[in-house]
Amino acid sequence: MSPEGKTLLNIIILGLGFMVIFTAFGTCGNIEQTVIKSFNSTEFHGSGYTSMAIIYAVFSASNLIAPSVIAVIGPQLSLFFSGLVYSGYIAVFIHPYTSSFYTLSVLLGIAAAVLWTAQGNLLTINSKDSTIGRNSGIFWALMQFRYILLVSGEKRYFLVSDKDRQTVFITLTVISLVGNFLFFLIQRPDPEPAPSDASESLLPADISDSNSIYFFSTEKSIQLAMTKEMLLLSIPFAYSGLELTFYSGVYGTCLGAMTQFGDDAKGLIGLSGILIGVGEILGGGVFGILDKCNRFGRNPVVFLGLFTHIVAFFLIFLNIASDAPVAPEEGTQMQAFIQPSVTVALICSFLLGLGDSCFNTQLISIVGFLFREDSASAFAVFKFVQSITAAVAFFYSNYFLLHWQLLIMVLAGFLGTITFFVVEWGIISSRRDSDYDSI
Structure with a gap:
């Protein structure tokens, strides 16, 4: 496969992975408050709105550390491990507990920052100046198919019993995991004749001191x-x-x-x-x-x-x-x-x-x-x-x-x-x- 074909395939896989993960996560988000109300009178006392507030607050703050995580483990593994947290958040509703629900809300805020920063980094690595606009459009269009899939399937969920709830959320968890493993199909793009040192340094092979990289990446974000x-x-x-x-x-x-x-x-x-x-x-x-x-x-x-x-x-x-x-x-x-x-x-x-x-x-x-x-x-x-x-x-x-x-x-x-x-x-x-x- 030509270098251009390989990078285009990487963008398509990236878009499909996000589409699958956010189809599952979006469905979870749309029905979670209804689900919570159905068992909120038992030992579970969580709130979907409180969870969203926690996620956004942590998401905002975690953008300061996201580049450091990507610099240490690379964008591909960053996508995978962040996606696992999304799957974990969905899986909480299989057997919900208040403590695990709010703990995963905090972790999800961190994962979201890493996931989206890694997405932008991978899209840039797999694009040239002449293709960055095209690739942005392709990724965005593929990811947005989640709206069609999410809304089309949403009316099927009638969560009137524990068995119904568990079946739905086990299914959504498996779907999100499929999206996570799609990220492993992304290939390292072929190096250009004169590669950018700064861009390549985001890959694990160039890492020598993770503490130095952490402070450098955080400082770089502030400078930018x-x-x-x-x-x-x-x-x-x-x-x-x-x-x-x-x-x-x-x-x-x-x-x-x-x-x-x-x-x-x-x-x-x-x-x-x-x-x-x-x-x-x-x-x-x-x-x-x-x-x-x-x-x-x-x-x-x-x-x-x-x-x-x-x-x-x-x-x-x-x-x-x-x-x-x-x-x-x-x-x-x-x-x-x-x-x-x-x-x-x-x-x-x-x-x-x-x-x-x-x-x-x-x-x-x-x-x-x-x-x-x-x-x-x-x-x-x-x-x-x-x-x-x-x-x-x-x-x-x-x-x-x-x-x-x-x-x-x-x-x-x-x-x-x-x-x-x-x-x-x-x-x-x-x-x-x-x-x-x-x-």
């Missing part, structure tokens, strides 16, 4: 966070965290709270998830395939993402009642600005997914391009900022009315797009100067 490019990119990083919270949690809650949608309101949550996934897959696939045809850099894709989200936010503002995110269990009685439409609501779901793929594929691409020699540290900073803002958004979503949440995202989206443009223009300018000097 203070660079001009990373400070500018931190705003679109933050926006990606805000809109992640909205489309993955808040919007579904809003749809389920709309009593004017009738008895099918709760069922719209699953259909919305499928259409978000369709938007994600379409965006990732198209941007991956057309990357080499894009002569204007990443800015047009990011602008498309902003435009798509602004349209979605405006339609949501008109179509969904303002108190829907904080409505009681029986739903909201407030009127939207227009007669609520299921069709408009589902179009917005698709637009949210499409816009998210625009931002995330280009953020992954630009981080891998700019910080190729320090990709683990760079992606750790990316995930640190994203997870912090996602946690903040999850917090204020319990209190802010819908129009305030939309306003926050519009402002952050505009500002993040502008700062992304500035960084990309700098890359294009540097490339032109380099081409001029080579004449």
Whole structure:
């Protein structure tokens, strides 16, 4: 197999592994609160919401140590061992205990930081400057098939007995383990004629002093966070965290709270998830395939993402009642600005997914391009900022009315797009100067 074919296969395996793991983990997350309520009156007294708060808090802090872990054991083993923690978290529900549930929540926060940093590092190692955009799109599209698989299978789970619960979670644990072992199919890419020393030093063969590597990697992450490019990119990083919270949690809650949608309101949550996934897959696939045809850099894709989200936010503002995110269990009685439409609501779901793929594929691409020699540290900073803002958004979503949440995202989206443009223009300018000097 040619070197180009090998690296492309690595990206496909990476995407499939994440798809399988997060199909299992996402299903677990969607049903765990229902499961917890069914046996919360016994010896188990855990809370799914408390678990999520722990995971995000630890995830944010652990991004500081993630590059060090990858430097010591390598990105491939980092993916595998982090994936095992995801499997362990799912397996807790086979025989749930409060102590093990919260312990795995802490460990999962650490594992998530390592997993996503290793993902960015492996994607960068297996990409060239000319293929980083394509590979980002392919990975993103493959991973987002999890939405289709997750929502399509979710209605099969009727957890009315211990046997049902155990069967479901044993199945999900096995599925996640399959995804973990897929990572062992990733091959080391063939070295280039003049390999980057810093990039190769992330592999275990170059490790001599793990303590020195730990402090160096942590210091490197802090130094990268203070660079001009990373400070500018931190705003679109933050926006990606805000809109992640909205489309993955808040919007579904809003749809389920709309009593004017009738008895099918709760069922719209699953259909919305499928259409978000369709938007994600379409965006990732198209941007991956057309990357080499894009002569204007990443800015047009990011602008498309902003435009798509602004349209979605405006339609949501008109179509969904303002108190829907904080409505009681029986739903909201407030009127939207227009007669609520299921069709408009589902179009917005698709637009949210499409816009998210625009931002995330280009953020992954630009981080891998700019910080190729320090990709683990760079992606750790990316995930640190994203997870912090996602946690903040999850917090204020319990209190802010819908129009305030939309306003926050519009402002952050505009500002993040502008700062992304500035960084990309700098890359294009540097490339032109380099081409001029080579004449």
